[in-house]
Amino acid sequence: MSRKTRNSIVIAGGGPAGSVAALCLRRLGHEVALFERERFPRYRLGESLLPGTMAILTRLGVADRIKAANFVRKNAATFIWGPEQAPWTFTFATPRTAPWVHDHAYQVTRAEYDQILLDAARDRGTDIREEHEVTGIEAGDNGGPLSVTWRNRQSRGTVKADFVIDATGSHGIMARKLGLRRYDRYFRNLAAWSYFKGGKRFQGDLEGNIFSVTFREGWIWIIPLKDDIYSVGVVSDRASSARMREVGIEAFYQECLAQCPLATEILDSATRCAKVRVIRDWAYDASNLSMGRTFLCGDSACFIDPLFSQGVHLATYSAMLAAAGIDHLSRRPEDADSVAAWYESSYRGAYNRYHEFLAAFYSANAGLDSKFWQNRQIEGAGDSRFEGKEWFTALSGHQVEAGADGIGELEERASTLADLWQHEKNEVTDRFDETELSLRRVRWASHLLRDFRRMTRIAWASEEVRLIPSFRVHPTSFRLERQYFIGDETGRSMTAFPLSDQHRRLFASLKETPLGYRELERKLKTIRGYATPIQIVGRLTENGFLQGYDKDGVRVRIRAALRFGGVGAEDDIS
Ligand SMILES: Cc1cc2nc3c(=O)[nH]c(=O)nc-3n(C[C@H](O)[C@H](O)[C@H](O)COP(=O)(O)OP(=O)(O)OC[C@H]3O[C@@H](n4cnc5c(N)ncnc54)[C@H](O)[C@@H]3O)c2cc1C
Known part of the structure; x- marks a missing residue:
């Protein structure tokens, strides 16, 4: 097939952000080329999805392909969190206010999931070029086209584009080149993870849930995947690197799992079927999320802690925003500033909501006496790790002190949220019945x-x-x-x-x-x-x-936004 050297839109990266951007842009009638460094299927971490992602995929007409892949249905997330190890289950049950609203998501094998989306983008007319690594994105002179350079084993080349989406994941070609990336000083984590075959599977209302379980030095994710596989990861403080170096990656991983009774129970009869992988310091954002006709989407722009499984959702959501923004600018270039401002506030707003909620959730529930949990206490208005974080600055305006408005209130909201989803019994069993949570929420709503x-x-x-x-x-x-x-x-x-x-x-x-x-x-x-x-x-x-x-002139405090906007649901559209 002969390849064009001029495209309306070039997307760098074929993960969820790149493929969803391509699907949206094709829906909007644009000509799109997508350059992906690897040949799919390729391995990726990030297996637990959120319903908001399914809502977008449904509207793009690709949710049926995901459904047909028989991934494990995820109705909820169960947290066994804090010193009391009290289980909470956050269910996705929600009124179906629109045909695309989902009360569930999936636990996916990313190689397959990403392949489905890339194939869908190809089927809808995207010019997909696998094994094409983008090596540079240069702004055009005087509003002229942008230049995208690429290479692979056989050759190299340059294509021109009116718009570019950088969806290169943590590689973040633009953010790194322009020095936009800012590493997070609060979430300084490392993760070690692997896969197990077999093990105990929960039935009933806990079936298919992700389990996030705290232990002394961090927390552990346990995700049931199809084909009887569990993805099991340890999230710990970056300081744990020393221990890892001392005993080795494998021993460190096993040592952490051994401290988690639920992991031991679930994996008792399971066999490990993959090596242990490690990643450090993955939480960051970019000072700009778009530059003129270039948009950063997904992990190329920002990523935080994976506790709420929001990575693929933010990638999907930002891709949809960027595609709509580009479509608008292709017709109304004079709106460049307002579209950039809207993209910045919508995308960063969603990211900030997760960031704020995650920090509150960690801080409110820290209690274990260890480096990991001590480092996750928010120290009040002077906590310099949040310098420049808009949500924190806004809270600082309301006095960020424990017990006062601000962080105290935020922590209280995080605890109230958790209380609403807390199980009656301190055990995780097949007998768990979600109706106990519904009753508690009805009580909360009436208050x-x-x-x-x-x-x-x-x-x-x-x-x-x-x-x-x-x-x-x-x-x-x-x-x-x-x-x-x-x-x-x-x-x-x-x-x-x-x-x-x-x-x-x-x-x-x-x-x-x-x-x-x-x-x-x-x-x-x-x-x-x-x-x-x-x-x-x-x-x-x-x-x-x-x-x-109230009638006595006393201020009434309303705490209705317990879902913290984007947690679990789709931003922008309720
Ligand atoms: C420990 C951990 C646990 C996580 N758990 C979850 C979870 O449970 N749920 C969840 O939703 N998310 C999770 N995530 C996050 C999730 O993995 C990412 O947010 C998600 O993959 C982002 O999608 P993306 O399309 O932006 O990037 P990616 O999926 O990384 O895709 C980027 C693509 O760009 C390609 N590429 C890179 N450089 C170039 C280049 N120069 N030229 C061309 N192509 C290039 C890559 O090959 C890749 O295919 C987790 C992350 C971590 C670190």
Whole structure:
């Protein structure tokens, strides 16, 4: 086949980020070439997926291919966490508010999963070039095309492109070249992992779950894969490298597993079927997520701790955003700045939410007396490991001190979230029944509703109520469309739901005439929009835009956003 030397869009990297970007761009009618360094199938870590990824793949029409691969269905994640080793199960059960909303994900073998996505991109017309390593991406002169250089064993070459997506994973060709990568100072981890054949499989409501289990020096993931395989990994502090050097990788790995009773129980009759692999210091972000006509997606841009299995989801989500952004810019290049700002805030916003929640989850549940857990306590407003992290700066504004607003509140939310999912009994068995969790959540929801109704005076807290323009990706056309968020004169906004000028006027009227929750709810119900009054008032209250008081004038605290936005679910679209 003759190859073109000019493409509308070149994607570097054929992992989930690259393939999903190609699928979206093909859906939007663009000509796409994808350069992948290796020949697929190739090995990758990152086997436990989230339902939000399935929602995007469903809308792209490729979820059936994933389903047909018979991967292990993942309905929930079970954490055996903290000094008490109390089990919690975070189920993905959710109302099916749209046809693509998923209440489950899959535990996948990445070689196969990534191959399915790459093949789908090829079938939809992407020019896939395996064993083509991208060696450079250069900006064009005066708005001219970008140059992408590549090489393989036989030859090398250059292609021109109007847009480039860097989806090269942790290799991060652009981030490294431009010095954009910033390693995380809080999540300084190392992981050692391998695979086992056989072992105990749970039945009933725990079937297919990932288990994340703490031990003295870190935590262990246990992921059931198809063909009777378990992926088992140890996450420890970077300082454990010394122990690893002392006893060797294999012995270190076995030593850690031996400290985890659940791993011992599950793997008792299993046989290890792969070598132990190790990775260090993988948590980082990039100071810029796009540069002109180049977009960074997936691990090439950022990655944090794998506790919530969000890596493939962030890769998939960012790929969808970048594709929609490129499509828009191909028609409206004059929107370059606003699209870059939107990409930055949407992608970094999702990344920050995971980062914030992970840090809170670790800090709230640290309690074991060891280096790993001591290093994961957040030390308050002065904790320099979070310098430059927007979410932390925002919290610092609310006094980051244990027990006060800020980290104390964040930790409390993380603990409340965990409490809602905690099993009645301190054991992990086939007899575990999810209905106990549903009952607890119903109780929590009724308390929350009571708090909303206690608010007899709700006022707008800042000077002005503004509509802040942004974009969203249309769920089925994948085109970028305008949307507006409610915010204030500082430019800060509540981005969970788009709202309208009618909402703005209603909230502006609260400056003069505060309303009780019931009255506000009644008025909100008359305004069109997909978010419910409780969602809108809840988010605006939690973000500090609205303040509610009870009949005695005491401020009512609302903690409704326990899912921390993107954890498990898809960002942008609820
Ligand atoms: C310890 C650990 C555990 C994890 N567990 C999970 C988990 O349970 N769930 C989860 O969702 N995620 C997990 N992850 C993260 C997950 O592996 C990644 O987030 C995910 O693979 C990112 O996808 P990607 O497409 O951005 O990158 P990748 O999957 O790495 O794909 C990048 C592709 O680019 C290619 N490439 C690289 N350089 C070049 C080049 N110069 N030219 C052309 N091609 C190139 C590579 O060959 C590769 O195929 C984990 C990560 C770690 C470190």
